[in-house]
Amino acid sequence: METNLYSYQFRTESDAVPQRSAPIKLTKLSFPLLRVIDLNVSIQDKQILKDINLQIPEKSITCIIGPSGCGKTTLLRSLNRLHDDNADINITGSVLVDNEDIYGKNVEVTHIRKKMGLLAQRPTVLPMSIFENVAYGPRIHGIRDKRKLYGIVKNQLEAVGLWEEVKDRLKSPAIRLSIGQQQRLCLARGLAVSPEIILGDEATSALDPIATTKIEQLFVSLKKEYSIVLVTHTLRQARRIADYVAFMYMGELIEFGSATEIFTNPKHQLTRDYIGGSFS
């Protein structure tokens, strides 16, 4: 009943405001690293994403928020071509990374994915040692030199604040770490292939508050070098760390803007309601 009400409201408002995907003001940016243009995703004729147009600003944290089932995760996965294996999913439109369409014909998917580190909801350590987990990425991309690998592992583990905790047991299985440590290890593993973008799919939802804070702090410190896109279900998290916020509802991008704009003065009624807590 509730959803009907909102979708109804949405329709009337959208008639009044012709520009569906919110106007994007990115004055301080030279050019965005990641651009989504007219992206449509459907699963077995059911449309999940409708005409998404989005520009992800460089070197900042963009949070994608919205109620469950609004397509946040689908959008995030489209950025990394993780829908490739599912024959039921049909994708049109384009996603540009460094001005290269990742859905283009001659694009190699491994090359695209290397540019983006993905952090899943639950940590997914590889079935090998702590060291090997981080070294895996560089190794498959051709780095064999042991010294060099060690250097990368050390650097990345330091970057996620895990080095001091694990330096004496690099050879022990990664699965023995705590969940929070595992998630930081996964982040280090992603960083080790030197991506430009970090994608996080509710990356803290399985973690306790302390581990969550650590990951959030990491994101904030990492945004100096990486562009970060996070799907989050908790508004408070978006408030804490987001520079930009994209609000999605029923497969459409309703509003995009800087965090202050969205949280203090949202333009759209739906955004206002969602942020005000009328629905979640």
Add this chain to the structure above:
Amino acid sequence: MRKLEEQIMKALMLLASAIIMLILGFILWKIISKGLPSLNWDMVTKTPSGGFYLGKEGGILNAIMGSLMLITCSVVISILLSLPVALYINFILHRKSRASGIIRFAFDIMFGIPSIVYGAFGFMVMMYLGLQASLLGGIIAVSLLIMPIMVRSIDEVAGQVPRELLEATLSLGATRYEMVKIAARQITPGITTAILLSVGRGIGDAATVMLTAGFTDSIPTSLLQPAATLPLAIFFQLSSPVEEVQNRAYSSALILTIIILILSFTTRYISRKMSGSKI
């Protein structure tokens, strides 16, 4: 009333467990009490003298070696064929795709075929190839017998590999083949269990080897010679009219049980070392 219900169900479950434990205990007791007296060093170090059917002297080294050779080769052959199949239907094809379903169904049928049929089939193949009862024939038949067990049990664990792990690997820019390697590594404990299951099944099966591997007094020195196996040794000894020889059957059974236990413990140990996690 509900409390009573709970009590009754609890008692029933306990009873069922107790019955199973009792049966196991009884079998072990029977094997040990009857087999231990005739068990001696000669049993495991010598081949039989005076014929395997009536012989009270010598041992069953021929059958021990025959069984071990047979099962080792069969396990190697079937893992080489089963692992790719299981990985293919889970990670290359979509797990729930139609093609996977068909392959899985085929192995289900294979699983349901009685071992004597594999024996007969192996025998036919041997006739066709012009072979006599031989180690090679036994290996072919036993491989066929254990292959579906391996595929199905590896398939079972492969289905438990979280999709997130596969995606995490892909996200690092891995190819599908590299992803499959990670998946295989993740299910190493499951693969070990599959091997164990099939070793247990293959080494203890008499029907497949009866027609194919034959039986002999000596240890086979080539693939084309007949090979003795433990289940058949037990069968022949047990059907002997001489009581001493009958008792030796229990010793043979005890030896077979011990071999399976040793294999089971070592494989588990190795796999735990390899995967670094508990099974």
